[in-house]
Amino acid sequence: xxxxxxxxxxxxxxxxxxxxxxKLLFHKKISQELEHSKYGGVVxxxxxxxxxxxxxxxxxxxxxxxxxxxxxxxxxxxxxxxxLVEGVSMAKALSLALNIPLLPINHLKGHxxxxxxxxxxxxxxxxxxxxxxxxxVLEVSSYDKMDVLASTLDDSFGESFDKVSKMLGxxxxxxxxxxxxxxxxxxxxxxxxxxxxxxxxxxFSYSGLKNQVRLCVESFESLDEQTKCNIAASFQKVAVAxxxxxxxxxxxxxxxxxxxxxxxxxxxxxxREKLQSITKxxxxxxxxxxxxxxxxxxxxxxKAYEKKLFCKLDDIRVNPRVLV
Ligand code: KG4
Ligand code: ZN
Numbered sequence: 001x002x003x004x005x006x007x008x009x010x011x012x013x014x015x016x017x018x019x020x021x022x023k024l025l026f027h028k029k030i031s032q033e034l035e036h037s038k039y040g041g042v043v044x045x046x047x048x049x050x051x052x053x054x055x056x057x058x059x060x061x062x063x064x065x066x067x068x069x070x071x072x073x074x075x076x077x078x079x080x081x082x083x084l085v086e087g088v089s090m091a092k093a094l095s096l097a098l099n100i101p102l103l104p105i106n107h108l109k110g111h112x113x114x115x116x117x118x119x120x121x122x123x124x125x126x127x128x129x130x131x132x133x134x135x136x137v138l139e140v141s142s143y144d145k146m147d148v149l150a151s152t153l154d155d156s157f158g159e160s161f162d163k164v165s166k167m168l169g170x171x172x173x174x175x176x177x178x179x180x181x182x183x184x185x186x187x188x189x190x191x192x193x194x195x196x197x198x199x200x201x202x203x204f205s206y207s208g209l210k211n212q213v214r215l216c217v218e219s220f221e222s223l224d225e226q227t228k229c230n231i232a233a234s235f236q237k238v239a240v241a242x243x244x245x246x247x248x249x250x251x252x253x254x255x256x257x258x259x260x261x262x263x264x265x266x267x268x269x270x271x272r273e274k275l276q277s278i279t280k281x282x283x284x285x286x287x288x289x290x291x292x293x294x295x296x297x298x299x300x301x302x303k304a305y306e307k308k309l310f311c312k313l314d315d316i317r318v319n320p321r322v323l324v
Contacts, residue, residue, distance in 0.1 A: 001016050001017065001018050001019065001025065001065055001068045001069050001070065002016070002017050002019060002069065002070060002071050002072070002073050002103070002298050002301045002302060002305060003015070003016055003062060003065065003069050003071075003072050003073070003094065003298075004016075004017065004072075004073040004074070004105070004294045004295075004297040004298035004301050005055065005072070005073070005074045005075070005087040005090055005091050005294055005297070006029075006074075006075050006087065006107075006110070006292055006293060006294040006296075006297045007051045007055065007075065007079075007083050007084060007086045007087035008075045008078070008079025008080065008083060008084055008087075008107045008292060009042060009047065009079055009080055009083060009132065009133070009292055010031065010032040010033065010036055010042045010047050010050075010083075010292075011029055011030070011031050011032070011291065011292040011293065012029065012030045012032075012050070012051045012054035012055050012058065012086075013027070013028065013029035013030070013058070013292065013293045013294035013295075013297075014026075014027075014028060014055065014058045014059055014062060014294050015027040015028075015293070015294035015295040015297070015298040016062055016065045016069075016298070017295070017298035017299060017301070017302060019070060019302055019305060022116070022117070022118050022119065022120075022299060022302060023118060024117060024118055024295050024298070024299075025065065026061070026062055026065065027293070027294065027295045028058045028061065029292075029293050029294070030054040030057070030058065032046075032047060032050045032054075033171075033172065033173060035050060036172055037171035037172045038171070039172070040162075040166040040171070040172050041162060041166075041172055042080070042172075044080045044081075044082050044083060045082060047080065047082070047083045048080075048082040048083050048085070048086055051083055051086035051087070052086055055086060055087065055090050056090075059090065059094075066098060069098060069100055070100060070305065071100055071101050071102070071103050071301065071305050071310070072091045072094045072095045072098070072100060072101075072102055072103065073091070073102075073103040073104075073105050073297055073298060073300075073301030073304065073305075074087045074088050074090070074091035074102070074103070074104060074105065074297070074316075075087055075105055075106075075107045075110060075297055076088055076104040076105065076106075076316055076317065076318055076319065077104075077106055077107065077317075077318065077319035077320070077321075077322045078106075078107060078108070078133065078319060078320055078321050078322050078323065079107055079133075079320060080320065081318055081320040084318045084320065085318055088104075088316060088318055091316075092313055092316065095313060096313060101310040101311075102310060102311050102312075102313065102316055103301045103304045103305060103309060103310060103311065104309075104311050104316050104317075105297050105300050105301055105304060106300075106322070107292075107297075108129060108134065108136075108146075108323065109143065109146070109300045110296040110297045110299075110300045111129055111131065111262040111263050111296060112125075112127055112129070112138075112140060112146070112260075112262055112300070113296050113297075113299040113300035113303070114262055114285040114289040114290065114293070114295070114296035114299070115260050115262060115283050115284075115285050116299055117285070117286075117289055117295050117296060117299050118299075121143075121303070122258055122283070123140060123141055123142055124139070124140065124141050124256075124257075124258070125140045125256070125258045125259070125260055125283070126138070126139060126140070126250075126254060126256035126258070126259040126260070127139075127140050127259070127260050127261075127262060128243065128247065128259070128260070128261045128262075128266075128275070129261075129262050129263045130156070130157040130158060130243075130261065130262075130263045130264075130265035130266055130268075130271070131156065131157075131158050131263035131264045131265060132156060132158040132159055132162065132173065132264055132265075133156055133158075133159075134151070134152070134156055134263065135151060135152040135156045135157040135158075135204045135206070135243075136148055136149075136150065136151040136152070136323075137149045137150040137151075137202075137246075137247065137250055139254060139256075143300070143303045143304070143307070144307075148323060149202060149250055149254065150202040150203055150204065150246060150250060151203065151204065151323075152203065152204040152205060152206060153203050153204065153205045154205055154206060154207040155205075155206035155207045155210060156206065157204070157206060157239060157243065157265050158173070158175055158263070158264055158265040159206070160206035160209060160210050160235075160239060161173075161174045161175040161177075161178045161179075161236075161239070161265065162174040162175070163210050164178055164210065164213050164231075164232065164235050165177045165178055167213060167214055167217045168181070168217065168223065168228045168231065168232065169223075169228075173264070175264065175265055175267070175268060176267070178232045178235065178236060179236065179268050179269070179270060181228055181229045181232035181233070182229065182232040182233040182235075182236040182237075182270065183229075183233075184226075184229040184233075185226070185228075185229030185230040185231070185232055185233030185234070186229075186230050186233060186234075187233035187234050187236070187237040188234070188237075189230035189231075189233070189234055190216055190230060190231060190234035190235075191234070192209060192212045192213065192216075192234055192235060192238040193209075193212065193238070194238050194241050194242050194245060195208050195209050195238075195242050196242070196246070197242075197245060202246065202249065202250060203246075204242060204243070204246060205242075206239070206242075209235070209238060209239060209242070213231065213235050216231060217231065236268075236270055240268075240270060240271050240274050241274075243271070243274075243275075244274050244275065244278055247275070247278060248278060251278070251279075256279070256280070257280060257281065258280075258281050258283060259275075259279040259280070259281065259282055259283070260282065260283035260284065260285075261275055261282070261284060262285055262290070263290065264290055264291040264292065265290075266284065266285065266290045267287050267290040267291065272284065
């Protein structure tokens with residue numbers, strides 16, 4: 001079995017995955033959303049302190065599996081440096097105490113492997129990764145070969161939902177809040193322009209759209225509930241249209257038999273529906289594994305274990321900004 005740890009942002013999570021059949025034997029996650037909500041985003045130092053409490057609490061519940069462990073896997077990149085360090089320190093201590101090897105795992109590879117929890121992997125695969133930190137289209141040939149075809153020039157898709165939620169007076173994370181408001185709104189009531197629609201660039205940009213929404217919000221003295229719903233719906237429509245416009249262009253150059261959406265924002269049902277209509281076979285992770293979790297890190301770790309990608313205790317590095 002592999003014990004995996006995830007602490008790259010504001011979710012403390014540990015999983016135990018059986019190597020031979022990918023079975024998820026244990027999975028717990030403690031989210032810090034409430035603690036960060038009043039600040040409108042994740043406060044790294046606070047997140048690190050909360051991981052330092054939550055991770056040992058979850059670990060205590062995994063003791064029965066210790067005799068069967070073959071490796072300790074941990075997210076070491078990308079993410080917030082002070083929170084990554086919490087998971088990596090725990091992984092090093094466990095590796096030393098139990099005398100088993102360490103497997104550093106890239107968080108974005110983890111999101112891709114969220115598709116294969118308790119399943120065989122399917123490659124080649126086109127992937128749209130939409131999270132709080134990333135908006136990327138990837139051509140994934142294998143665990144080691146993941147090419148970035150497009151990424152964001154500024155804000156990410158999920159981050160733009162978080163910021164619009166804050167502008168409308170709601171909390172963090174904003175994704176589900178905006179999606180729910182949008183269900184009650186008229187998506188044609190405000191006409192925001194789709195970013196980079198006349199640009200040949202294979203890239204995304206959300207900062208301009210965020211500013212369009214800000215100007216719209218500021219044009220009202222006060223916002224009633226229905227207007228908030230209308231703004232949320234109009235914003236979501238354009239945020240998703242930007243993704244589908246660029247994806248259609250990418251699909252002309254790369255014809256993917258299999259395409260997937262992963263990452264926290266892939267839980268958005270409106271986005272899922274729109275992508276379903278432009279892809280042949282759309283793969284999705286179960287909703288519970290879309291946002292950050294250790295089960296996806298454990299599943300990716302099985303591949304790393306087969307490839308013997310072990311790392312010496314002194315060599316493991318925390319890389320906050322690296323990509324796949
Ligand atoms: O993957 P994730 O849990 O953490 C990162 O690696 O960033 O993604 C969290 C992000 C947040 O920005 C959150 O607002 C966004 O995913 N998100 C959503 C939805 N659910 C979560 N964005 C849009 N619609 C949603 N339903
Ligand atoms: Zn993530």
